[in-house]
Amino acid sequence: xxxxxxxxxxxxxxxxxxxxxxxxxxxxxxxxxxxxxxxxxxxxxxxxxxxxxxxxxxxxxxxxxxxxxxxxxxxxxxxxxxxxxxxxxxxxxxxxxxxxxxxxxxxxxxxxxxxxxxxxxxxxxxxxxxxxxxxxxxxxxxxxxxxxxxxxxxxxxxxxxxxxxxxxxxxxxxxxxxxxxxxxxxxxxxxxxxxxxxxxxxxxxxxxxxxxxxxxxxxxxxxxxxxxxxxxxxxxxxxxxxxxxxxxxxxxxxxxxxxxxxxxxxxxxxxxxxxxxxxxxxxxxxxxxxxxxxxxxxxxxxxxxxxxxxxxxxxxxxxxxxxxxxxxxxxxxxxxxxxxxxxxxxxxxxxxxxxxxxxxxxxxxxxxxxxxxxxxxxxxxxxxxxxxxxxxxxxxxxxxxxxxxxxxxxxxxxxxxxxxxxxxxxxxxxxxxxxxxxxxxxxxxxxxxxxxxxxxxxxxxxxxxxxxxxxxxxxxxxxxxxxxxxxxx
Amino acid sequence: xxxxxxxxxxxxxxxxxxxxxxxxxxxxxxxxxxxxxxxxxxxxxxxxxxxxxxxxxxxxxxxxxxxxxxxxxxxxxxxxxxxxxxxxxxxxxxxxxxxxxxxxxxxxxxxxxxxxxxxxxxxxxxxxxxxxxxxxxxxxxxxxxxxxxxxxxxxxxxxxxxxxxxxxxxxxxxxxxxxxxxxxxxxxxxxxxxxxxxxxxxxxxxxxxxxxxxxxxxxxxxxxxxxxxxxxxxxxxxxxxxxxxxxxxxxxxxxxxxxxxxxxxxxxxxxxxxxxxxxxxxxxxxxxxxxxxxxxxxxxxxxxxxxxxxxxxxxxxxxxxxxxxxxxxxxxxxxxxxxxxxxxxxxxxxxxxxxxxxxxxxxxxxxxxxxxxxxxxxxxxxxxxxxxxxxxxxxxxxxxxxxxxxxxxxxxxxxxxxxxxxxxxxxxxxxxxxxxxxxxxxxxxxxxxxxxxxxxxxxxxxxxxxxxxxxxxxxxxxxxxxxxxxxxx
Numbered sequence: 001x002x003x004x005x006x007x008x009x010x011x012x013x014x015x016x017x018x019x020x021x022x023x024x025x026x027x028x029x030x031x032x033x034x035x036x037x038x039x040x041x042x043x044x045x046x047x048x049x050x051x052x053x054x055x056x057x058x059x060x061x062x063x064x065x066x067x068x069x070x071x072x073x074x075x076x077x078x079x080x081x082x083x084x085x086x087x088x089x090x091x092x093x094x095x096x097x098x099x100x101x102x103x104x105x106x107x108x109x110x111x112x113x114x115x116x117x118x119x120x121x122x123x124x125x126x127x128x129x130x131x132x133x134x135x136x137x138x139x140x141x142x143x144x145x146x147x148x149x150x151x152x153x154x155x156x157x158x159x160x161x162x163x164x165x166x167x168x169x170x171x172x173x174x175x176x177x178x179x180x181x182x183x184x185x186x187x188x189x190x191x192x193x194x195x196x197x198x199x200x201x202x203x204x205x206x207x208x209x210x211x212x213x214x215x216x217x218x219x220x221x222x223x224x225x226x227x228x229x230x231x232x233x234x235x236x237x238x239x240x241x242x243x244x245x246x247x248x249x250x251x252x253x254x255x256x257x258x259x260x261x262x263x264x265x266x267x268x269x270x271x272x273x274x275x276x277x278x279x280x281x282x283x284x285x286x287x288x289x290x291x292x293x294x295x296x297x298x299x300x301x302x303x304x305x306x307x308x309x310x311x312x313x314x315x316x317x318x319x320x321x322x323x324x325x326x327x328x329x330x331x332x333x334x335x336x337x338x339x340x341x342x343x344x345x346x347x348x349x350x351x352x353x354x355x356x357x358x359x360x361x362x363x364x365x366x367x368x369x370x371x372x373x374x375x376x377x378x379x380x381x382x383x384x385x386x387x388x389x390x391x392x393x394x395x396x397x398x399x400x401x402x403x404x405x406x407x408x409x410x411x412x413x414x415x416x417x418x419x420x421x422x423x424x425x426x427x428x429x430x431x432x433x434x435x436x437x438x439x440x441x442x443x444x445x446x447x448x449x450x451x452x453x454x455x456x457x458x459x460x461x462x463x464x465x466x467x468x469x470x471x472x473x474x475x476x477x478x479x480x481x482x483x484x485x486x487x488x489x
Numbered sequence: 490x491x492x493x494x495x496x497x498x499x500x501x502x503x504x505x506x507x508x509x510x511x512x513x514x515x516x517x518x519x520x521x522x523x524x525x526x527x528x529x530x531x532x533x534x535x536x537x538x539x540x541x542x543x544x545x546x547x548x549x550x551x552x553x554x555x556x557x558x559x560x561x562x563x564x565x566x567x568x569x570x571x572x573x574x575x576x577x578x579x580x581x582x583x584x585x586x587x588x589x590x591x592x593x594x595x596x597x598x599x600x601x602x603x604x605x606x607x608x609x610x611x612x613x614x615x616x617x618x619x620x621x622x623x624x625x626x627x628x629x630x631x632x633x634x635x636x637x638x639x640x641x642x643x644x645x646x647x648x649x650x651x652x653x654x655x656x657x658x659x660x661x662x663x664x665x666x667x668x669x670x671x672x673x674x675x676x677x678x679x680x681x682x683x684x685x686x687x688x689x690x691x692x693x694x695x696x697x698x699x700x701x702x703x704x705x706x707x708x709x710x711x712x713x714x715x716x717x718x719x720x721x722x723x724x725x726x727x728x729x730x731x732x733x734x735x736x737x738x739x740x741x742x743x744x745x746x747x748x749x750x751x752x753x754x755x756x757x758x759x760x761x762x763x764x765x766x767x768x769x770x771x772x773x774x775x776x777x778x779x780x781x782x783x784x785x786x787x788x789x790x791x792x793x794x795x796x797x798x799x800x801x802x803x804x805x806x807x808x809x810x811x812x813x814x815x816x817x818x819x820x821x822x823x824x825x826x827x828x829x830x831x832x833x834x835x836x837x838x839x840x841x842x843x844x845x846x847x848x849x850x851x852x853x854x855x856x857x858x859x860x861x862x863x864x865x866x867x868x869x870x871x872x873x874x875x876x877x878x879x880x881x882x883x884x885x886x887x888x889x890x891x892x893x894x895x896x897x898x899x900x901x902x903x904x905x906x907x908x909x910x911x912x913x914x915x916x917x918x919x920x921x922x923x924x925x926x927x928x929x930x931x932x933x934x935x936x937x938x939x940x941x942x943x944x945x946x947x948x949x950x951x952x953x954x955x956x957x958x959x960x961x962x963x964x965x966x967x968x969x970x971x972x973x974x975x976x977x978x
Contacts, residue, residue, distance in 0.1 A: 009542030053498030124610040128617030475573045
């Protein structure tokens with residue numbers, strides 16, 4: 001069936017195709033059915049909406065995602081045919097019933113996610129299955145391989161070094177580590193994700209002061225100049241299935257372990273990393289317990305052995321945010337303070353030096369036990385800050401940008417009695433910052449005036465909430481009052 | 490924020506609101522965010538898409554569902570405000586982690602489903618939780634109550650009698666039972682669902698010959714004439730949350746037990762039924778095993794006691810489709826044959842008489858053990874068929890309609906050797922019929938030429954596949970060849 005293309009100026013964030021009601025009825029196509037759209041051998045799947053009025057019977061209205069992917073022009077003709085229910089739905093059902101999936105079955109699910117053959121609801125079922133039933137090491141290997149196979153690769157000359165944090169704790173060590181280690185001569189094409197469960201991923205924070213969306217050829221240019229970058233992995237299309245899965249996980253703030261493992265490992269494989277350090281903060285208020293952290297370490301090491309990567313994990317008990325800022329702009333400000341040696345910024349500097357040291361040792365730049373010392377030297381010398389400015393400049397940004405802007409609304413939370421900070425519920429602070437508008441509103445977030453063990457006077461500010469939106473601010477204050485995430489006695 | 494309404498001629502099947510890119514950016518609203526649209530105190534939630542081009546900055550394009558619900562006119566002004574993440578997401582997460590939900594928590598989820606505050610992906614997470622973790626009897630009661638509370642009610646004078654099947658077996662007993670029992674003087678306002686996992690629900694089958702979408706006042710008019718009806722429950726809005734949940738379950742052919750129990754019971758409560766018979770077919774190829782059937786019976790009885798309903802279950806071992814047709818048109822044809830006494834139609838008549846007899850006894854129209862005899866007498870006398878024609882006429886249909894139409898494509902499956910039918914895989918036949926286009930293509934489906942124990946010659950037709958669509962037919966044949974759902978030796 002041939003139809004004439006009409007462009008739809010929608011930013012639905014997913015491929016949308018709209019058919020005329022009469023055409024759909026004649027062809028036996030219904031709302032939410034899948035169709036294939038084909039042009040000169042290039043084929044894309046789309047989920048159908050049906051309309052009357054703004055398009056004619058012989059037309060198909062498509063969103064820009066589809067037009068770009070298979071290179072269509074307005075008023076050109078395309079072939080359209082209904083697609084039957086994909087077999088991958090059976091495999092998703094299988095996982096939801098806690099049965100093991102073969103490589104072929106996982107590959108089919110991942111393929112169909114990338115090709116947009118599966119709806120977001122169907123992906124939600126898959127995530128639920130993985131969340132509830134877990135995955136065997138063999139399944140995790142399969143998923144990692146399938147995710148890498150369906151994405152692009154960054155093939156670089158030289159030995160790529162990488163680090164990754166499992167996340168959960170506000171405070172960005174990555175920009176500091178990358179600046180220090182690449183100053184020491186390591187090749188670090190760092191791709192980061194956006195926030196999943198926290199108020200800001202490294203990519204969200206960097207985006208406040210520079211671009212993070214680049215193509216692979218653009219990255220290669222940046223790396224020629226700087227030997228390091230701090231970009232968003234999503235724009236590279238190195239793990240498009242994973243990006244889509246994370247988008248659906250975000251609805252419920254889910255992040256199941258097998259998905260976490262394969263997501264991180266796939267991104268390391270896609271940039272061809274040979275040496276990798278994984279940062280695993282643990283504790284009562286962190287993403288994982290000590291036991292879970294140790295289990296993750298074992299699994300990361302197994303996965304790395306399977307894929308031929310030299311990998312170590314750094315487990316660290318973490319009971320509070322690493323610095324004062326929570327949210328993209330507030331966290332990148334803290335990073336700049338550390339790099340400028342203006343403020344040791346609580347535990348952020350300490351942790352960044354610790355991890356940089358390990359990475360320098362792992363890559364053979366320092367002897368065992370001497371890495372942290374070297375890292376500190378590089379930070380003190382100003383070399384790391386210089387390198388960071390180089391990277392930001394190469395990514396078309398400027399550090400000064402950040403000083404001028406603030407969120408529209410601000411609210412101080414004051415202590416209602418005197419005392420000493422006893423516990424900081426990190427997950428609730430993360431949730432609070434998200435309610436205030438993070439990560440999409442870059443300048444929204446929290447500023448923590450007090451840390452664990454600090455003394456507080458009655459009426460003293462303990463936390464400032466920033467938001468771009470009155471309603472979100474109201475909800476955030478309500479959430480704080482209900483949950484009291486900062487405990488003192 | 491006030492915006493001007495523009496109608497969107499989309500049949501998205503869900504409320505859609507599209508904002509202009511510039512307006513969205515200024516207001517901090519993103520794709521897939523939730524907003525509230527308000528007009529004169531009436532408020533509706535919608536999920537946001539963002540566009541440029543076909544609408545202006547001060548406009549909001551909305552689908553007809555929204556316009557109808559809060560009575561908007563084109564070019565009128567509405568108030569729009571961003572909504573924060575609903576608390577019900579926390580409860581969905583809780584269920585996905587197998588923790589028990591309180592009545593208030595379940596009520597909040599159901600409310601948000603009805604108000605379209607939850608996306609389909611979020612509902613998929615809820616269903617996954619119920620599927621994996623089950624629900625306590627208390628939770629099932631809560632869900633039933635919440636579903637009824639958020640729907641409309643059919644308040645009738647007189648004692649309402651109802652029946653329901655848990656489904657899974659092709660062959661419609663309901664139209665026969667309703668015709669027999671209302672001939673005997675019972676008040677039977679039967680609301681049926683559309684297919685969930687099978688190729689045809691009773692509503693899908695009836696729709697081939699008459700309307701099944703009615704409002705509550707229309708139903709009352711029909712009942713005044715006929716004392717019985719056979720309508721689709723979905724159009725009555727008696728359990729809108731359940732309808733939405735079923736829509737998302739259908740993606741993966743899921744039908745978790747707690748949802749099955751509360752779905753059926755809510756619909757009985759909404760029509761104020763006092764006497765209810767539940768048909769539970771079980772067996773290797775049925776929806777449930779004998780053990781599961783007995784557990785369902787216990788749970789149905791407990792639920793009924795809690796809600797003050799006189800309820801019995803009829804458990805029946807069922808190893809094959811009740812008659813020859815599988816699919817809406819093919820199944821309603823079989824019903825008419827039984828009512829006309831043209832063909833006993835294998836086990837369909839037997840089962841319909843059995844269930845009618847039980848219902849007549851339960852409602853006091855026949856003595857214990859004499860119900861089936863009375864049912865048979867009514868069927869033989871032609872009274873039941875007369876009643877059925879009355880109902881179809883009252884629902885604006887005509888029985889003859891069905892004889893004129895056939896599906897566009899037809900394919901015979903022939904025996905590749907001689908033998909005897911040994912097993913019929915019902916679930917695979919259901920799947921096969923769905924691949925062929927059921928339930929949306931009314932005339933698609935299967936015709937079973939042979940039943941269990943029948944002898945088959947080599948080359949003889951055992952099954953005919955009907956489809957409206959070449960590709961679906963091709964897929965159906967492929968599925969048959971791969972799975973061979975009819976086994977003989």
